[in-house]
């Protein structure tokens with residue numbers, strides 16, 4: 350379990366930080382918070398204390414704080430220190446080597462390489478050359494900087510300087526901590542969800558795939574620092590805002606999106622449940638009830654094979670087999686010339702938990718891996734490193 354110290358300064362966006370704290374706690378982190386005096390204008394210490402289950406550190410040094418030299422202890426305790434929002438003022442103080450409150454004292458005592466800042470302020474403050482110089486200096490010293498969002502600002506102006514979405518900050522910190530050279534500079538194109546094949550302009554045939562497995566794999570690869578493109582069909586999960594996502598609902602659009610996004614250094618992960626059939630007697634107008642008595646199906650194209658035939662890139666497939674039949678999965682791996690296949694049971698579809706086996710072209714068959722799709726994605730991504 351990692352320790353994260355979240356420093357909160359006196360920016361208007363501080364009111365969003367309790368939600369961010371919840372996200373880190375849900376993600377399995379131990380969270381402690383340090384507030385500047387001005388931060389108290391925008392967020393209450395009591396809320397943070399209840400959420401973190403830890404004392405909230407402020408500038409009101411108690412006798413204990415002095416005896417324990419809290420700023421040194423907190424700097425050592427933290428695996429990562431996030432300042433969100435980071436004000437113009439606090440950024441300026443850190444760059445100038447000023448340590449006149451608990452938060453800046455913690456930063457003075459910490460290795461800059463474990464500090465990540467999410468600055469947020471009015472666009473004119475952001476564009477101020479003094480601030481831009483400060484940012485440059487922080488980056489050159491190894492501090493992590495989370496780029497701000499753009500749009501309508503709390504002060505009424507429009508432009509950059511907005512605190513990014515909470516899940517984007519969470520992901521940026523994860524990426525900062527989990528970045529792995531084995532994935533950086535690799536591009537993963539991941540398909541997820543079920544396709545929809547038209548019966549007529551209104552109706553479709555589809556399947557119960559939620560898109561969760563593909564999305565979780567995309568998230569884990571993103572945390573490792575990979576370049577990730579998620580191509581999604583119909584999904585029933587919320588896709589995080591930090592994932593670059595392309596929507597492609599039917600097989601043909603999915604194939605087109607894959608072709609447009611893969612290149613020679615890509616790895617394709619085919620987690621989408623692509624329909625085995627398409628409708629032969631498809632209507633170009635909405636069928637009246639009396640018009641459609643029989644739905645004629647024909648075999649759909651094989652997207653994986655269509656890619657295989659034209660591109661020499663690693664491809665990871667999925668097999669959803671009754672009873673997790675290893676031999677059938679091996680056959681599929683061979684027929685489609687896959688580099689690896691993830692075998693899962695039919696019960697995985699639309700479910701939050703699953704059991705899988707990872708089978709590789711060299712004959713490796715993993716044990717049964719069971720757990721949440723997030724846990725399984727962590728393991729799959731580990732295996733993808735050597736593909």
Ligand SMILES: Cc1cc2nc3c(=O)[nH]c(=O)nc-3n(C[C@H](O)[C@H](O)[C@H](O)COP(=O)(O)O)c2cc1C
Nearest residue numbers: 358359360361362385387388436437438439469470
């Ligand atoms: C209503 C209000 C909102 C503010 N919002 C921001 C902000 O979003 N970003 C920022 O850099 N400063 C903002 N400020 C200015 C800071 O609060 C001020 O610079 C303060 O000294 C920061 O102290 P700290 O860095 O110790 O928390 C705001 C001030 C007020 C009164």
